Amino acid sequence: MKILCIAVAVLSLVSVGQPASLACNNLLTPTDKNPELLGRWHMIAFASESCLATTLFNSLVWPSLAMDVTSKDKPNTYDYNIKVKMYGFCFNETETFIYENSKMIDLDSNNSPTGDPDVVLQTSCPDCIVLKSNDYIDTLLLLSKRKSVSDAELKEFETQTQCLGWSAVKMLNTEFDFDNCKILNDDISDEEAETLGNNILSTMSERLSGMYNDIYNCFRDKVWSYFY
Template identity: 45%
Template sequence: MKTLCVAVVVLSLISVCQPAPLTCEKLLKPVDKELEVTGTWYMIAVATESCLTTTIMNALFELSAEIHINATDAPKVYSTEYNIKLYQYCITVTENFFYEKSAIFDVDVNNAPHGDAELVLQSGCPDCIVLLGDSFLNTTILFSRRKTVTAAELKEFEAQVECLGWSKPWVLQTDHEYKNCMSLDEFDGDGVADDLPDKILKRLKTTYTMPLMCLATDVSEYWKSILDSLVELW
């Protein structure tokens, strides 16, 4: 894939490479037909508009997730069951959604779509879904019917994220054993609190540099924006 690289040397910023505009137009194009969404999907990677949010989650949590989607009697309304694993603890969440063309909506008690839409983007991966959500925490998520994807498929998702101007995605864990893990519902708050912080701190000892690097980049970009504004005024 050809890329257009623009080196910006201001306040010791590192050069950034992003896909060319025409490539981005294709990568961020919504699907032109409805996909078959029923079945089991594995969450492969997540990116957020905030670099700091993504890196903090990655630094703190070992997380994996799968979803089971089934059609309902209501037209275009599907039920979902999320299985989420945080270290050795699991939790299940259920909800319904409305899917039409390239848009996914939450539904109200009458199964009517409401709120902002999540867009289903095109992907070169034959059994993947890429969701772009527009909310208070903008996110892009890569799902696949496989537990892992190829390096090329992950690279395409990273390119989609770059086109949005976001930082590198968080690649989730591939441990999808949910039947034998401990449910968070089986423990009281104190029981879980005694265990999870230890695991989080242990992980943080080797991952703490990620959010710090992101924070440094954000600070650099902040000062760069101030400098650019001063240059324009001058």
């Protein structure tokens, strides 16, 4: 049975070709342009080196995410306010980063670099940023000034993840209304906590119904990677 499963996985992927190496070299090269960072960036899609982690995150959490970038007094230094919405509740957090040589580097309270930098990769999308992050798990993230991107722009992002040999792209929730939601903080009441719990369970049950096929695809692709 195990051999049969492997055979099915291999046969199902025989027709899938690796993107041309030249195209991959271009797509995985850090950008040589300085993007206009100021303003709101909508987080559209993401992928990671771990298919299972990506699948679970998108099935169980599926947040809306946006990032408001404002300039600081120092050159190339910015504040970014991350806005998160999930299950009808919102929260946000502000951090500071410096942009140098196609890299975004977080700064601590003493304005000292902290953590691994995020690398801004090439993209043909005129108002998009593709970030490669190595914080906890290697991740690729597509952000745009628009609330959605074209099929061609999304396809290019999918090709970038294929070049890395990573899991399939997952679409984030694109409901970016951060004004009409309850603020999630330490002062949340018991009633609000109960509402949040009910919303989470209801949404999870709906999304979990399609998760099993995604998990199968994760294992199928993992098996295929041993033969490729």
